[in-house]
Amino acid sequence: MPYSVIKCSAWLGRFLQRRGLSTPDQRGLYAYHCSLEEYSELQHLLRELDGFEAALKDPAACACLVLFGSEWYRREYRSEYAWTWDPIWKALGFRLSPVELSKSIPKGLEGYWKRPLHLYDAGHRDFLGSLFSEGGLPFQVLREGDSRFQTLFDRLLKYYDQWHLQGGNTLQQVEQQLEKSNFPQVFASRTSVELIARMADELVALVRNYGLTQADEPVTYLDAMNPKWRELFPLPLDNQTGSELLNGLLKTATSEGKRRASRAAGWACQHFWHESMADVLKVQVSLPEEVVFRLTTQPSTTRFELAIAENGQLIAGLGPGYAQVDNGVARIRLRLREIVGKRRDCSISLTLVAMAGGRQIAALPIDGSAVALGEVPLGFELVNERWRLCGQASFNTAGEELLLVLPDGCNLSTPDSRGEAIFSDMPPALSRRTVKVQGKAEVLVEGEECYRIRTGHVTGMVNGPELTGVQAAWPSKPSLTYFGLPRVQWPAAAGELQQRGGELYIAGKQPGTGKLQEVLGTQYISVRNRDGDTLLRRRVGILPTDFRVELRSGETPDTGSILVYCQQRCLLQIDDESLQVQQVRHEDHIELRLSANAFPPIRVRLSVMPNLMADPVEIDLPFPSSGCLAFDGNGEQLKRTFSVDDLLGARLFLFGRSGTPTRFSIELTLRGSVARNACYSWSYIAADKPLEISLFNIREQIVDLLSLQSGIDQVVEMRVFGNGQDSRYRIRKYAMEMQLDHGRQLLSAVSLQDGAGAIPEPVLMLLHDPMRSSIAIRSRTSEGVLTGDFELPPIVERDGPWLVLPKGGSTVSFRPLFLAGGSEPIASDEMIQSLQKAVLTFDHASPVSSFTSVLDAMATNPMHSGWQFLRALYEGYGYLPLATFEVWKALVGNTRALAMALFKFEMEAVFLGRLEAEFPLFWEFLPIAEIHLAAKRFDAFLKVKGVSEEAVDALVGRMFSRLGETYPSYGQSVQCFLSGKPVGQEIKLPLGVFKEVLRGWYLELLRDRCEAQWPEFGAKRLERWYSSQSDSVIVFRSDMDYRNAVLYLPLFAAAVACGKAQFTDVFADGAEAIFFLRQVRDFDSKWFNSIFQYCLLNSVMEKHKAESVNG
Structure with a gap:
């Protein structure tokens, strides 16, 4: 072998030695941060070869070629270059044929650097793209185009929280911004998108982990705390422009972090609208660190599920919280303090609810959460590319650009003709006429009421007056229905607004100026100030103060009665073709006897007309059945066998016997031979009002039971009994399964239950490489209709093993299907040092898991490539049950690796909760010595990376604080002990x-x-x-x-x-x-x-x- 080839091995040895390594550690090539001097040496070394024929068999020479190609891309690629090898061959003075490339690139990239080869969509190997992806981001392209890269990151960081709150990830955010920003095509590659997303995540993490929002000079502070922080990023660090760019990005991230911290101070409720979803109104709710509930009942747990609810329907979940209960008062520290949901009926106020056993046990109203869409003008101002609700009815706004969403029949005018505002008709927002106002102006909106809106005017408050009174306990139409007249309630800081007065008007008249009966029924209520400006207008229902409804079950579940008590005469009507209705007048009430023609409906709408001159008030009541009625998400009778996916919207109604208190119980048990005794059970007392139990709210307990068996085909049995009734339901983990026809290489979707007609959306995942994008599998069609048969692409036979999985966000789940594919067997004597190899060699029948040695190494080495594997698996496929993948089971079974995982996943609450919910794990049994040891190793790792001791202590302390917020058993004193600080006085008690x-x-x-x-x-x-x-x-x-x-x-x-x-x-x-x-x-x-x-x-x-x- 020529001496020039041998020199490649020696050069690589010195290259790795300067980085404290003897062999490659599987990081991306950009992360080695090859210096400009090393890059020049490498180019000279390869040019000396005078061709590459002799070097093709040498892994070190191939590794040098791969490193040079990736570094050339990072340092020298320009947007005018085509996607070609030609500039690289010009720099090296020789050229390789396609056959030579097919030998040298895999040998260098996979064989030496232990990095994966990327594939084209058709399944062919992408040699050039693989090298470019290892290089990071093309710095010469970043320098072009008037700092477009800085602008891109400004937008990414500004909207970072917004994306994640709505369930998106940074990868999707980058893709969307690149499409809008007209960036060079090179940035559209999957690898560039991933690198930019990782940069954004790293910047946000630096701000969070180092507390940069508290620093006046974040760059200077971080340089002192962690001088090597720039090595996290795929940019040349020996270039002044690159360092300045990173400094600017860090300042932007810190600025957005400060804005985020100011929003997280306590209760807040904001509504947003965006042109891309013209009929959708979203709400963003911010919450304090701790909330206090008064419980309506005493559950047998202090672990409550928390959610934002609208009229009893959940629109956003906050996950579980542990309560400290004292005299019926529960205090809960919230894990999640900001959340976004989609409004269904925005006229209804939202509540924060606590639930246990599928039943609501406490609720807190969220002030300012009702939006009178279609009843008063709504004003939206542009904030971070979204239109934020800034006022309703009459209001002032400091901005001079306003989107007005108007009720029907309104006219706009400007009393001050000297104004220079521009009015433009816009496409409808929320199905209402919409006008954009640009400039400083005073606008009158006149219809049945008069509203005054000022732009460019200093505003004192957003929330105006609200109505308060005794509201109906049942859902109704209008959604605001009161017994008797409501009153005006002013916000605490109403100030000048309240001083200008606010009189109540009903149907345009002040109460007391006519007969009492005239104000009953469905009416418009408004509040006007002394200038005649309408501050509030709501369509409400008003019923007599003594109005009362009772439900009484009949002799059979399909019969029952609604009893209406009221001294004032009201016309009552139920219009439902599925019911027979007989009205019977008694001395002090009217009875509506109901008989269902088939299975009773989920709701009965009672129309109440106390005033012939006004529209009736409609009240939605459960059918007055007996025992238990079970409904699916569509309001139909719940099938006896259904899947976890079908829990959404499914509910039970429990009825007392003839209005007397009746006990019911729900039991969940796992069918089969494993954990036969394991069960969840709840007891309920149904009295005069039926209890509504949401099955979706006991989903976590169902998943918990399913976790007790190692397979993925378990069935949970739900038994509902009481009042002489005993019903059983079977809940499957999956609704469908995919079956493979080996001869035709065809997948078919087969339903595991009756009536499941939806077509799944399967994708292929390369099991040992979660960083590689999944491949969509298309369904065959017949006359334009999807058949549910899927052809496997040829790539399946060229690589493997594979898993066929549901696509993320798909509404149809199915049991994952393993395909061996064309994977090559691993030699039995080969060392298993990575999770990739452990996956390839895993054998269920083996007494020793292939994961054990790798996880043992990961437990002592926070830099191990296995952590990157797990992070990619969680971020890419975390929407699936974790038990889908053997590696998660192995992690939970390895105590030391599990302790290190706490730090590598930054004690993230959702991650910790999922591990405990989906595996037989009890965090308090984890040896504290192992957590302490993992903390010391993580501490040492950070210090080796150049992080100062002060910053390490603060960073690890914040992680322990997150652990304590998730599991209060790791409270302040435990955190102090783990951090090496004195414990609290309560621990020192004799x-x-x-x-x-x-x-x-x-x-x-x-x-x-x-x-x-x-x-x-x-x-x-x-x-x-x-x-x-x-x-x-x-x-x-x-x-x-x-x-x-x-x-x-x-x-x-x-x-x-x-x-x-x-x-x-x-x-x-x-x-x-x-x-x-x-x-x-x-x-x-x-x-x-x-x-x-x-x-x-x-x-x-x-x-x-x-x-x-x-x-």
Whole structure:
């Protein structure tokens, strides 16, 4: 072999040694940050070869060629160059044939650098694109075009939160912005999009992790905290322009971070409209750190599901929260403090609701959340490319560009003709006439009322007066229906607005000027100030103050009665072809006897007309059945077998027997031989008003049960019983499955239940390379209609293994299908050092998992390529159940790797919650020593990367704080211990004092949870274990054995976490036991957390003290 070829290996050895490496560590080639001097050396080295024929067999020479090609792209590629090898061959002085490229590029990129080759859509290998993707971003192109790159990032960072709040990801955001910005075509490649997205994510993370919003000079501060921060980015760092560009991007990210922090101060409700979705109004709700609810009932858990609701229907979920309950008052620290939802009926005020067992148990109204669309003028101002609602009815706005959405029949005029405003008719917004006002102006909108709107005028407030009064408990039309006249309620900071007066008008008249009956029925209510400007106008229903409705079940589920009590005569009507209605007048009420022709409808609309001169008020009532009625999301009778996807909108109605309190129960159990005893159960009391139970709100418990079996074909049985009724339903994980015809290479969608007619949207995922984009599989068609048969593309036979998966966002799920494809077998003696290789060699029958050695290495090395693999898998395919992929199961089973995952995923609340929900995992059993060790390793890793000790402490501290917000058992004192800081005084209490305090806590627990159903699992075993312990914290015994599980679990969990006990000392069946123990833990989080933290920290500190004395 020529000496010039041998020199390639020596040069690469020195290149890696300067970076503290002996072999490549699988990072992208741009991340090695080849210097300009090294780049020149490399070019000279390759030119010396005088052709590449002799070097084709040498991996080092091929690796040098690959590195040069990627670095050339980053440093020298220009937008006028075609997508061709020619400029590279010109720089090197030789040229390779397609055959030579097919040998050298895979050998250098895959063989030496351990990086993947990219494919064209048709499945052929893309050698040039693979090299360019490794180079990062083409810096010469970035320098062109009047700082368009800076403008792109300004927009990405400005709208970053907005995208993520609406469920999008940064990749989608970059694609959308590139389409709008007319960037050079080179940036449209998948790799460039991914790199730009990663840069945006890194910038936001730097601002968050280093607290840059508190720094006056963020670049200077970050340089001090982490001098190597620029190495995170795919730009040349030995170029002054590149460093200046990054500095500017960091300042932009910090500025947006400060704006984000100012928004997160407390309650706020903003509505937005965008031209691309002309009929959609979205709401963005910001929430405080902690909310306080007054509970309407006492559930058997302190883990509540939180959501934003509109008229009882959920429009956005906030996930779970742990409550501290005291005298029926629940305090909950929120994991998610900002959320976006789509309005259905914006005239209805929103509420923040807490739910348990599918039932709403508490609610808080959200002020300023009702929008009187179509009743008054609405004003929108342009903010970050969205139109934000800035006023309703009469209002002022400081901006001079306003979009006015008008009610029908309104005319615009300007009393001051000297104004220079421009009025332009726009396409309809929200199906209403829309006018854009540009300039400073005073506008009168006249119709049935008169509204005054000023642009370019200093505004004091956005929210005007609202109506308050006794509202109907049932959904109604109008959505605002009151018993008696409502009153005007002014916001706390109304100030000048309230001083200018506000009189109530009903149908244009002030109350008291006519007969009382004239104000009843559906009316328009307005509030006018002394200038005659209308500040509020609402279409409301007004019923007599003594109006009351009762439901009474009949002899059979398809019969029942609606009883209407009211001294004032009202015309009542039910217009429903599926019902027979008989009206019977009694002495003090009217009875409407109903009989359903088939299965009862989900709702009965009662029309009430107390005033012949006004439209009636319509009230939506459940059919007055008996027992339980179950409906799907379309309001039809719920099928006996359905899938998890069908839970959305599905609900149960539970009716008391003839209005008397009646007990019902719901049980969820897992069918099959595994975890037979595992179940969830809830009890309900239905009395005069039927209970509505949302099945979607118990979805987490259903998924929890499904996680107990290792397969993906489980079935959960739901049993509903009470009032002599006993109904059973089967809930499948998937609605469909894909079947493969090997001979024809054809996939067919087969339904697992009746009536599932939708066609799935399958994609192919290369199982060992989650960073590679999935490939869509198209359905065959017959006369333009999709058949549900899918042809596999030829690429399946050239690579593998593959998984056929549902496309992200698809409404139809199906069981993932494994395809071996054309993957080459791995040699049995080959070292498994990456998750890619572990996936390729995984064997269910093997006693030793191929993942074990890789995860062990990942546990000690935060820089291991496996973490990038897991992050790509989570971000690309996290919409699927995690158990779809064996690697997640292996991670949960590897304690040390799991502890490191806490830091690599930054203690992200949703990620931690999903791991516990989808696997038999109990976070409080995780050894605290392993978390401590992982923290020290992560700490050391950051310091090696150049991060200052002060910044490391702050960054890791913020992570622990997020862990405590997600799981309060890792409270402030546990966080302090893990961070090496002094623990709180409550942990330092002498044992004797703590024992007395504990007795008081127990009495408080009995008082607060006296009516709750106590979980009993493991009570006897836990009591036996505790009785065998020499050191006792609890010096009293429970008077009821069923309370022992709640009593002793925190002590056992602390013993396991500190290493004094093993889980198997008490429990044998891990999955089933953990399932039940989570219910015991969540029964009262205040009790569990307080004892767990005290016992855990005192045990660990004693152990450390003993070790230091003996050591």
